[in-house]
Amino acid sequence: MIRFLFRAAMGAALAASLCSGVAVAQQGPKRAITNITGDLYQFRNNFYTSVFLVTSDGVIATDPFNADAAKWLKAEIKKRFNQSVKYLILSHDHPDHSSGGEVFADTATVIAHENAKRTIVGEKRPTAVPDITFKDGMTVELGGKTVELSYVGKNHSDNMIVMRFPAERVLFAVDFIPIGFLAFRTLGDAYIPEWMASLRRVEAMDFDILAQGHGRPGTKADVAAFRGYMDDLYAAVLAGMRAGKSLDQLKAGIKLPKYEKWGMYGQWLPENVEGMYKQIRMHRRPG
Numbered sequence: 524m525i526r527f528l529f530r531a532a533m534g535a536a537l538a539a540s541l542c543s544g545v546a547v548a549q550q551g552p553k554r555a556i557t558n559i560t561g562d563l564y565q566f567r568n569n570f571y572t573s574v575f576l577v578t579s580d581g582v583i584a585t586d587p588f589n590a591d592a593a594k595w596l597k598a599e600i601k602k603r604f605n606q607s608v609k610y611l612i613l614s615h616d617h618p619d620h621s622s623g624g625e626v627f628a629d630t631a632t633v634i635a636h637e638n639a640k641r642t643i644v645g646e647k648r649p650t651a652v653p654d655i656t657f658k659d660g661m662t663v664e665l666g667g668k669t670v671e672l673s674y675v676g677k678n679h680s681d682n683m684i685v686m687r688f689p690a691e692r693v694l695f696a697v698d699f700i701p702i703g704f705l706a707f708r709t710l711g712d713a714y715i716p717e718w719m720a721s722l723r724r725v726e727a728m729d730f731d732i733l734a735q736g737h738g739r740p741g742t743k744a745d746v747a748a749f750r751g752y753m754d755d756l757y758a759a760v761l762a763g764m765r766a767g768k769s770l771d772q773l774k775a776g777i778k779l780p781k782y783e784k785w786g787m788y789g790q791w792l793p794e795n796v797e798g799m800y801k802q803i804r805m806h807r808r809p810g
């Protein structure tokens with residue numbers, strides 16, 4: 524029930540705005556720490572979620588979201604676990620996930636993909652500039668525990684990494700594998716063929732629980748489900764374009780009833796169609 528309510532509430536507020544926080548401004552931010560398994564926890568700030576791992580030598584934290592949320596998390600980690608954050612790992616550069624990293628800079632080494640650092644510096648993201656970057660992968664060890672960081676290719680941004688906690692059998696992946704949700708709006712900062720390839724790479728990895736950036740954790744099966752959605756969206760838009768339909772006709776006409784129970788189906792399907800249309804148009808020579 525709690526899961527259901529969280530999801531229903533997320534859907535309602537996502538309809539208003541994913542990033543502005545307008546829908547929750549009146550009642551203050553909803554923040555929570557919940558155990559996923561073992562010493563791995565989910566940190567929630569409104570409609571954003573990340574994970575952190577507690578070890579005897581300190582904490583490995585991930586996306587901080589913003590400075591206020593990061594200050595809250597820092598205090599809670601001190602209070603609940605009497606620990607400080609030793610590593611802060613950013614999933615990707617987008618400011619709604621990466622902001623606030625400077626709050627942990629007094630104790631933490633900040634890690635991100637090399638392309639994320641380039642964009643964080645270039646766009647002047649309000650976060651800590653990563654201390655350590657990598658290209659393909661790296662392993663972080665702390666207090667006898669491990670997280671494996673992998674670049675699985677471009678998908679939603681060109682600098683997304685996934686974080687695998689092998690002992691916990693959990694993979695943390697943000698924004699490019701929504702669980703029971705459509706993709707975000709018009710697929711901004713997306714690389715479609717590479718995105719599909721990166722989903723296949725994730726499916727080949729060894730884990731049971733999929734933790735995400737916007738809500739409850741799911742399972743490995745959610746990766747294939749979302750890949751199926753993207754495949755179906757691509758096929759429907761391409762077929763419509765080959766039939767000579769306009770973008771407006773496609774936005775009004777394409778229905779994917781297999782996914783009608785997914786979050787934001789009614790609101791975001793036309794926008795997903797538009798995003799896919801623009802991507803396909805760039806790479807297609809008609810006739």
Ligand SMILES: [Zn+2]
Nearest residue numbers: 615617679698
């Ligand atoms: Zn993003």
